[in-house]
Amino acid sequence: MIERRIGEAHPRLPLPANGQEDDPAAFLAWLHDAIPLAGHLGIRDMHRQGDSLSWQLALTPNLNDKGTGFGGSLTAQTTLLGWCWVTLWLRRQGIERDVVVAESRQRFLAPVTGDYRLTCTPEDEQGRATLAASLQKGGKGRIALVQQLWCGDTLCLEARGDYAVLPEKPA
Template identity: 30%
Template sequence: MTPEFQEWILNNIPLLQQMQLRFNGFDKGTLSMSCPLEPNINDKGTGFGGSIGALATICGWTFTMIHAKTILEDPEAMIVDQSMKFHEPVTGVFTASCSSCIPDDFHQRLQEGRSGKLQLDIEIHSNGNLVATYQGFYIARKKA
């Protein structure tokens, strides 16, 4: 994931600047990004559920784009369906990580001009604890 791609994401999705999103890296197939608690706090002093959901969603979207860019020069990706479970309150920096497997037909479908489909699992951790789990269904395709 290039610094230019990271900058493009932050410039095109202003919410992420307000959340103070940080890209931690894409290493050995795992994408990791995080946000500090302070700009994402709720009335209880813990992480706002909307911010946690947004972090999970953008993590999956970015993961999809990274893989689509290996086949397409100018792809687009979108979330189609998602579900999230909250296990514990977020009490500090929270980190999303995605290391889902890419199905064999994802790249083949993109090469054929069809939509590539990914079912992604994302974990959210805070203070060493698993605080939320997220499943998202994404598609990628050539930009129209």
């Protein structure tokens, strides 16, 4: 674990070889160092299938005073999962860039009463292609992502976020 200091960027994780997928366990270990809050959110596992990135999460570290999911934790998780989606997509393209959330909103639909899964997909099926074209043309881009939180078969939370990929920093 690297000691984090305010105002100092965390070292990047080396890119995987030639468009290969990141090892989920290694990426999550790096994420816990890079963003200390991530280590406290109850993330148990990460999976990618097609355009979807998902986490399995434990409810216990995210309980509120009523014994259900705390909205602030759930919101942080949706935002972070979207950031991870974009970061991992860039890494598969062999691109190292900074990603930031530009806008987000959530709709709470039902209480979270047990361990849950959180999924993230592009809002538009052309989202990846549009992002790639923007990065190639102008060096920066933006993509809209949708996150859904499922407790069993119940959809408890829907979120949407716009994530910006910043241009390369001059050397």
